[in-house]
Amino acid sequence: MDSTFDRNDAAVAVDGLTKVFRIPFHPARGIVAVRDLNLRIEAGEVYGLLGPNGSGKSTTLRMILGLVSPTQGATKIFGRDSSLAQSRESVGFLPENPYFYKFLTGEEILRFFGKLCRLRGARLKSRVSELLELAGLTNARQQRLSTYSKGMLQRIGLAQALINDPKLVVLDEPTAGVDPAGSRDIRNIILDLQKRGVTVLLSSHLLSQVQEICDRVGIVAKGTLVREGQLKELIAIENRSELVLENASESLLKEVEKLAAGSNAKLIERRRSTTTLERLFLEATQESKPANHANNANDNSCSKH
Amino acid sequence: MEPAPHRGFSFGRIFAIASNTLTDLVRQKVFLFLLLFALVVIGSSVFMARLSFQQEFQILKDVSLGAMSIFTSVLAILATARLIPRDIEDRTVYTILAKPVPRFEYLLGKLLGVLVLLGISVVVMSALFFAVLYLREQTILGEAARQFSAAPREQLDDALNQIRASGLKIDIVAGVAVIFLKACLLAALTLFVSTFATTQIFTVFVMVFVYFIGHLQAAAREYWLEQQSTGWVGKTFLALVALTFPDLQTFNIVDEIVAGVVIPLALFAKTALLGIFYVVVYTLAATFVFYGKEV
Numbered sequence: 150m151d152s153t154f155d156r157n158d159a160a161v162a163v164d165g166l167t168k169v170f171r172i173p174f175h176p177a178r179g180i181v182a183v184r185d186l187n188l189r190i191e192a193g194e195v196y197g198l199l200g201p202n203g204s205g206k207s208t209t210l211r212m213i214l215g216l217v218s219p220t221q222g223a224t225k226i227f228g229r230d231s232s233l234a235q236s237r238e239s240v241g242f243l244p245e246n247p248y249f250y251k252f253l254t255g256e257e258i259l260r261f262f263g264k265l266c267r268l269r270g271a272r273l274k275s276r277v278s279e280l281l282e283l284a285g286l287t288n289a290r291q292q293r294l295s296t297y298s299k300g301m302l303q304r305i306g307l308a309q310a311l312i313n314d315p316k317l318v319v320l321d322e323p324t325a326g327v328d329p330a331g332s333r334d335i336r337n338i339i340l341d342l343q344k345r346g347v348t349v350l351l352s353s354h355l356l357s358q359v360q361e362i363c364d365r366v367g368i369v370a371k372g373t374l375v376r377e378g379q380l381k382e383l384i385a386i387e388n389r390s391e392l393v394l395e396n397a398s399e400s401l402l403k404e405v406e407k408l409a410a411g412s413n414a415k416l417i418e419r420r421r422s423t424t425t426l427e428r429l430f431l432e433a434t435q436e437s438k439p440a441n442h443a444n445n446a447n448d449n450s451c452s453k454h
Numbered sequence: 455m456e457p458a459p460h461r462g463f464s465f466g467r468i469f470a471i472a473s474n475t476l477t478d479l480v481r482q483k484v485f486l487f488l489l490l491f492a493l494v495v496i497g498s499s500v501f502m503a504r505l506s507f508q509q510e511f512q513i514l515k516d517v518s519l520g521a522m523s524i525f526t527s528v529l530a531i532l533a534t535a536r537l538i539p540r541d542i543e544d545r546t547v548y549t550i551l552a553k554p555v556p557r558f559e560y561l562l563g564k565l566l567g568v569l570v571l572l573g574i575s576v577v578v579m580s581a582l583f584f585a586v587l588y589l590r591e592q593t594i595l596g597e598a599a600r601q602f603s604a605a606p607r608e609q610l611d612d613a614l615n616q617i618r619a620s621g622l623k624i625d626i627v628a629g630v631a632v633i634f635l636k637a638c639l640l641a642a643l644t645l646f647v648s649t650f651a652t653t654q655i656f657t658v659f660v661m662v663f664v665y666f667i668g669h670l671q672a673a674a675r676e677y678w679l680e681q682q683s684t685g686w687v688g689k690t691f692l693a694l695v696a697l698t699f700p701d702l703q704t705f706n707i708v709d710e711i712v713a714g715v716v717i718p719l720a721l722f723a724k725t726a727l728l729g730i731f732y733v734v735v736y737t738l739a740a741t742f743v744f745y746g747k748e749v
Contacts, residue, residue, distance in 0.1 A: 243554035
């Protein structure tokens with residue numbers, strides 16, 4: 150066994166992962182979706198997997214979850230081979246644009262997934278109620294999923310991913326098509342998971358959102374991991390600093406500019422701080438609570454980092 | 455909350471998927487309409503013209519058992535054909551298999567849901583059929599008792615026994631059981647085809663083809679063997695056909711029941727075992743294909 154898997158405390162360990170989709174009747178040709186991917190996600194991290202459409206993100210997630218077999222390489226979840234059903238004991242997955250059995254109600258779909266995780270009786274009942282409350286769907290629990298909006302389907306999807314109180318949650322575009330309020334709620338849930346030590350593997354096109362919640366990111370292009378690292382380090386511009394002042398007078402600002410001019414530093418830009426379009430939208434639509442994690446001391450674009 | 459300890463095999467997971475499948479199928483109104491249609495056919499057979507009680511009972515049994523056979527076969531194919539392709543197309547299968555659910559449990563659960571639906575349908579149709587047959591038998595017995603009231607006891611008993619011999623007998627239950635087994639076989643075979651088919655339409659088309667080949671192959675085989683001497687190539691080919699396409703005519707004992715032929719227990723047991731064998735083989739084949747399928 151490769152020495153990579155000796156360290157079995159990683160939530161997700163991917164080693165030399167390659168996936169080639171064969172073209173029928175052309176065995177010599179194939180589409181390389183993922184090429185020699187190596188990845189390690191530590192327990193408790195929020196990891197963002199980014200990449201353009203067709204870069205291999207979803208294929209990678211599906212191989213990690215054992216839904217697709219790799220052509221080469223291996224993946225493990227908490228030390229267990231992903232091809233084993235047992236490896237998904239503590240895993241929750243929300244696929245992109247989830248579609249659930251529309252003939253079931255919100256409560257029934259959660260009960261169904263709970264039974265698949267061998268939850269029973271009072272424990273299942275309380276867990277279902279708890280998650281419906283978390284997802285803000287208590288009033289819609291008896292409605293069939295065919296009546297749910299896109300945002301409600303995403304939230305029930307997130308609820309089913311959490312039914313077994315997983316240690317690893319894999320989210321593929323969790324806020325795709327969701328309005329800002331719903332998106333904020335989902336983001337808060339993810340941050341809450343992180344506080345509880347749950348590992349989150351998130352794939353998203355919404356870079357601003359990834360920037361707000363992820364500890365580390367990996368950027369995939371044409372099936373290969375091209376950049377990876379701590380988010381703070383990746384996005385920091387080395388030789389630039391920001392200074393945000395409140396209630397600063399014009400004379401004070403001019404003094405600061407003068408100080409900078411008299412040194413080796415160069416003033417790049419002076420501008421007024423801005424709120425975010427999300428805050429503006431939420432205030433305008435009379436949302437009651439601003440996003441907890443986004444209540445930074447400043448009014449700049451919300452960011453965890 | 456600690457997760458429940460993993461089990462490699464769980465009846466709970468299979469029943470959860472089966473229950474979900476059954477709920478899905480029952481909430482599909484098309485199957486309810488099909489059942490209603492079958493019940494109407496069975497119920498209306500009692501109004502068919504008759505000349506004698508033997509003919510009446512024969513028509514009742516022929517139409518009812520025939521309707522049950524056709525309805526359960528159609529239901530088995532249509533209900534099963536949509537299960538796997540729809541889950542894959544809608545990506546519902548991702549959320550299920552992302553749970554600690556082995557693929558064979560997923561397939562077993564789906565098949566079990568269809569088999570339960572078939573069982574319920576057979577029970578409902580049989581109940582109506584038996585009720586109609588029993589009521590007609592009792593009515594005719596009453597008429598015969600009045601007609602032969604003045605006749606010698608032996609003559610009366612003979613007339614009543616003839617009526618009972620043509621009416622509701624245990625052989626009919628055996629016939630219903632075989633119809634159910636045939637439907638189970640078709641469901642399992644449809645499940646197997648759907649694991650490698652790309653669309654539901656293709657699965658249904660293949661199964662219609664298999665259905666007709668299955669009913670005709672025994673007769674075609676005998677005709678061919680009679681018409682020409684067959685070398686080892688021909689015999690091998692015929693053996694392969696028999697293995698690939700189940701001989702559905704084996705599961706057709708309706709004609710014997712209608713004619714009043716007594717079905718030996720050994721024949722029933724052999725037929726039942728053959729049906730169970732086919733169900734197991736096709737389910738295993740479906741599992742083998744599905745494990746290699748990329749969802």
